[in-house]
Amino acid sequence: MFRNPLIPKMIVMYPIMVLLVFPWAVSFEIKNIRIDVVDHSKSTYSRRLTDKIEASGYFILNDTPPDYRTAMWNMEQGETDMILEIPPSFDVDMVKNRASGVGMAVNSVNGTQGLLGSNYITQIVNDFSSELRSELMHTLPPQSRVSLMRMAQIDIVPQYKYNPSLDYKNFMIPGFMVLLLTLICGILPALNIVMEKENGTIQQINVTPVSRILFILAKLIPFWVVGLVVMIISVSAAYLLYGLWPAGSLLAVLFCAIVFILSISGLGLIISNYSETMQQASFLVMFFILILILLGGMFTPVSSMPAWAQLIAAINPFSYLTNTFRMLYLNGSTLADVSGNLLALGAIAVVLNGWAVISYKKRG
Amino acid sequence: MKQFIAFVNKEFRHILRDNRTLLIIFGIPVVQILLFGFAINMEVQDIRVAIYDPTPDALTTGITERIRQSAYFNYQGNMQSMVDVEVAMRKGKLDLAVVFPQNFQESLVHSRKAAIQLLSDSSDPNRGSISTTYATAVIARFQQEQSDLIQIPFQIQTENRMIYNPLMKSSYMFVPGIMGLVMMIICTIMTSVSIVREKERGTMEVLLASPLRLGTMIFAKTIPYMVISFIDFIIILLLSYFVLGVPVNGSLLLLFLVAILYIMLSLSYGLTVSTMVEKQLNAVIFSAITAMIPVLMLSGMIFPIDNMPHLLQALSVIVPARWFIDVVRKVMIQGLGITMIWKEILMLIGMTLFLLGVTIAKTKKRLE
Numbered sequence: 001m002f003r004n005p006l007i008p009k010m011i012v013m014y015p016i017m018v019l020l021v022f023p024w025a026v027s028f029e030i031k032n033i034r035i036d037v038v039d040h041s042k043s044t045y046s047r048r049l050t051d052k053i054e055a056s057g058y059f060i061l062n063d064t065p066p067d068y069r070t071a072m073w074n075m076e077q078g079e080t081d082m083i084l085e086i087p088p089s090f091d092v093d094m095v096k097n098r099a100s101g102v103g104m105a106v107n108s109v110n111g112t113q114g115l116l117g118s119n120y121i122t123q124i125v126n127d128f129s130s131e132l133r134s135e136l137m138h139t140l141p142p143q144s145r146v147s148l149m150r151m152a153q154i155d156i157v158p159q160y161k162y163n164p165s166l167d168y169k170n171f172m173i174p175g176f177m178v179l180l181l182t183l184i185c186g187i188l189p190a191l192n193i194v195m196e197k198e199n200g201t202i203q204q205i206n207v208t209p210v211s212r213i214l215f216i217l218a219k220l221i222p223f224w225v226v227g228l229v230v231m232i233i234s235v236s237a238a239y240l241l242y243g244l245w246p247a248g249s250l251l252a253v254l255f256c257a258i259v260f261i262l263s264i265s266g267l268g269l270i271i272s273n274y275s276e277t278m279q280q281a282s283f284l285v286m287f288f289i290l291i292l293i294l295l296g297g298m299f300t301p302v303s304s305m306p307a308w309a310q311l312i313a314a315i316n317p318f319s320y321l322t323n324t325f326r327m328l329y330l331n332g333s334t335l336a337d338v339s340g341n342l343l344a345l346g347a348i349a350v351v352l353n354g355w356a357v358i359s360y361k362k363r364g
Numbered sequence: 365m366k367q368f369i370a371f372v373n374k375e376f377r378h379i380l381r382d383n384r385t386l387l388i389i390f391g392i393p394v395v396q397i398l399l400f401g402f403a404i405n406m407e408v409q410d411i412r413v414a415i416y417d418p419t420p421d422a423l424t425t426g427i428t429e430r431i432r433q434s435a436y437f438n439y440q441g442n443m444q445s446m447v448d449v450e451v452a453m454r455k456g457k458l459d460l461a462v463v464f465p466q467n468f469q470e471s472l473v474h475s476r477k478a479a480i481q482l483l484s485d486s487s488d489p490n491r492g493s494i495s496t497t498y499a500t501a502v503i504a505r506f507q508q509e510q511s512d513l514i515q516i517p518f519q520i521q522t523e524n525r526m527i528y529n530p531l532m533k534s535s536y537m538f539v540p541g542i543m544g545l546v547m548m549i550i551c552t553i554m555t556s557v558s559i560v561r562e563k564e565r566g567t568m569e570v571l572l573a574s575p576l577r578l579g580t581m582i583f584a585k586t587i588p589y590m591v592i593s594f595i596d597f598i599i600i601l602l603l604s605y606f607v608l609g610v611p612v613n614g615s616l617l618l619l620f621l622v623a624i625l626y627i628m629l630s631l632s633y634g635l636t637v638s639t640m641v642e643k644q645l646n647a648v649i650f651s652a653i654t655a656m657i658p659v660l661m662l663s664g665m666i667f668p669i670d671n672m673p674h675l676l677q678a679l680s681v682i683v684p685a686r687w688f689i690d691v692v693r694k695v696m697i698q699g700l701g702i703t704m705i706w707k708e709i710l711m712l713i714g715m716t717l718f719l720l721g722v723t724i725a726k727t728k729k730r731l732e
Contacts, residue, residue, distance in 0.1 A: 004643065004645065004646065006641070006643075006646045006649065006650075007649075010649060010653070014653060018657060021676070021679070022657065022661045022662075024672065024673050024675075024676055025661045025662055025667055025672050025676050025680075026661070026667055031671065032670055032671070075527070076698065076700055076704060077704065078694075078704075094518065094520075098517040098518050099517070099518065099519055099520070099521070100520050100521070101520060101521040101522070101523060102520060102521075102522055102523070103522075103523045103525070104522055104523065104524050104525065105525045105527050106524065106525070106526055106527060107527055107528060108526035108527060108528060108529040108530070108532060109528050109529050109536055109537055109693050109697050109698065110537045110668060111406065111407075111529060111532040111533065111534055111536070111537055112406045112407075112537075113668055114526055114529070114532070115532065118522075118524045118526075119497070121522060122522050122524075125520050125522050126520075128520065129518055129519050129520040130518075132518050133517065133518040136518055140517060144517065153476060153477050154472065154477075154478055154479070154480060154503060154507055155477065155478070155479040155480070156479070156480050156482060156499075156500050156503060157479050157480070157481045157482065158481075158482045158484065158496045158500075159481060159482065159483050159484070160484055160486035160489075160492050160493070160496075161453065161483055161484065161485055161486055161492075162485060162486055162487045163486040163487050163489055163492065164486070166486055166489035166492065166493060167489065168489050168490075170487070171487055171488050171489060179657070183652065183653065183656075183657075187648060187649060187652055191644075191645050191648060195644070195645060198644075276384060277382070277385065277561075278557060278561070278644045278645070278648065279385055279553070279554075279557045279558060279561070279644075280384060280385050280388055282553050282557055282644075282648040282651075282652075283385070283388045283389065283392060283550070283553060283554075284388060286549055286553065286652060286656070287388075287392045287395070287396070289656075290396060290545075290546075290549070290656075291395075291396070291399060293660075294399075294400055294403075294404060295399065295400075295403055295404075299404075299660075299666050300404050300405055300406055300666075301405075301406075301408065301409075301488070301491065303409060303410040304405040304406070304407045304408065304409045304410070305403045305404075305405060306402060306403060309399070309402065309403035312399075312403075323456065326487050326488075327454075327455075327456050327487075330487035331453065331454050331456065331485070331487055332454060333454050333455065333456070337454055337455045337456070
């Protein structure tokens with residue numbers, strides 16, 4: 001395997017590159033939402049609201065067009081994400097009727113972003129209205145002023161455990177480690193046996209007196225070593241680049257990785273056994289890897305998937321290891337806390353490798 | 365021209381001969397678009413919540429009851445102590461704990477102030493902050509119902525309209541992304557591996573010795589793949605429309621045009637890869653690592669590009685899928701016309717020409 005100069009290079013460089021670049025791309029924390037404010041009111045209050053939105057840090061005031069149509073045009077051009085429309089009677093309503101309203105249009109092609117953006121605006125508008133409430137309190141009739149003052153107040157104290165700065169990188173880096181293991185320890189074995197088939201060297205092994213189990217085991221060991229090297233490089237890179245070190249035990253991290261590598265390499269060998277050409281094997285392995293990754297809870301939560309997809313996650317080694325790594329890295333779980341996941345990974349490894357042994361036929 | 369047709373014919377036979385590969389090429393997109401279209405979802409649901417309430421009273425049981433009834437929460441019961449809360453969270457069995465202080469109601473009545481602590485497992489920041497937000501909203505609503513004022517004065521109502529995706533379906537966001545990802549992977553691996561195979565076996569030399577011009581030959585080689593990929597695209601599109609319910613609001617013709625451009629670009633990338641490696645294994649590794657992770661991470665498929673640091677935004681410019689996914693969203697979902705997407709189309713054309721140029725230059729160099 002190491003005769004091929006690309007592979008050792010990849011094993012060392014690829015984890016470092018991936019961990020260096022891609023964690024930065026991950027963020028759902030939305031900061032720079034571009035907003036157009038259509039201010040029909042042009043009053044002190046409407047201007048104060050606009051300033052408040054601009055000062056919040058979540059929004060960039062893109063434009064203040066004269067009418068909704070221009071704002072909509074901006075949205076179609078992709079220049080703005082949201083439109084806030086303030087009605088002409090905004091300030092009059094506020095003073096006379098003690099209530100007012102604003103309209104909002106959100107580009108929601110990206111549903112989460114749309115929802116978050118509109119939540120932020122609602123929050124800012126609510127803050128603004130309580131600001132006005134305390135300023136305009138004296139205009140209220142005395143009785144309702146008293147009952148307003150007497151309203152009891154419940155303070156809500158959120159505490160974000162395990163990741164107090166809500167940093168997405170901490171959450172994704174353990175995921176990237178699993179991704180790297182999956183790619184490297186999945187693709188290499190998938191192409192391994194089929195390559196021997198194409199080159200014809202498999203015939204020689206078929207006529208040697210080596211048992212099928214021994215053959216598969218011997219095939220597994222190099223990938224196992226490769227995976228362990230990838231893991232050690234990734235753990236060091238995560239520490240050196242981001243200061244991220246398992247809050248639980250490092251040995252537990254490595255041990256879980258070892259079991260995972262066996263199962264994913266087993267999957268690769270099965271694919272290799274069933275494929276006739278390397279092209280077939282590469283399509284199949286990419287097919288399975290994509291499913292493992294996208295349904296494995298790295299990017300989107302498993303709990304929000306429909307029941308049948310959660311069933312797939314229940315036999316998905318990727319999902320178990322991602323979950324385990326996150327617990328070991330962030331929640332400070334012990335090996336005992338993740339023993340359920342570890343058992344599942346072990347069972348998957350045994351089944352897949354057993355299958356790999358059975359599907360390897362010495363004939364044909 | 366006759367030579368050209370003969371050549372295309374030969375390439376078609378090559379591919380059609382191999383039934384199994386063909387089945388794989390057509391089967392993969394079908395399975396993936398269905399799996400991912402239904403299963404990938406950003407919404408935070410099924411938040412496992414537990415209550416710690418040392419001294420239950422009317423208010424705390426009221427709030428507990430509201431949380432139990434909320435569709436967002438999956439109530440796990442009352443915890444006996446804070447230690448239990450910690451342990452459950454460390455084992456990953458709990459997302460959120462609502463912690464009431466001692467004598468909640470009493471202190472609220474007497475001092476008009478009381479605090480509720482919301483403890484969230486924020487190893488997933490998104491989940492952590494959203495579950496906190498939901499719980500806050502439930503408590504606030506409960507409080508408002510309890511207060512004797514029917515209407516709080518000086519409130520500003522916000523009326524929200526969700527444009528383009530009123531039902532907030534995740535599939536509107538993800539289907540274009542999955543199209544970009546699946547097409548890129550299939551096209552790149554298909555071309556790079558099959559050409560490198562010819563190199564490995566030595567049949568490439570035979571082809572190069574034929575009187576066909578180099579450019580024509582490369583073009584002829586890609587035509588069958590273009591046809592196959594386009595059929596793939598149509599299958600994906602039909603499934604998205606009829607099964608996943610993603611609308612096609614813009615012009616279908618425009619969508620096809622963009623798809624063909626993107627397919628040409630992905631195939632050209634496969635060609636470029638094939639000039640850089642000598643072994644099939646390396647072709648697969650190279651295609652996989654350069655086509656998959658960058659598309660997943662930097663195309664805007666899952667993570668919005670606007671949120672990234674400037675350096676990565678600049679890097680995402682060279683990811684072809686970024687432009688394709690952008691155009692597909694604009695045409696399919698926003699229903700925009702060509703005047704709104706010409707920039708992206710020019711980018712796709714530019715990249716294709718660049719990659720083809722590199723391929724031809726590299727192949728020529730090899731021949732000399």
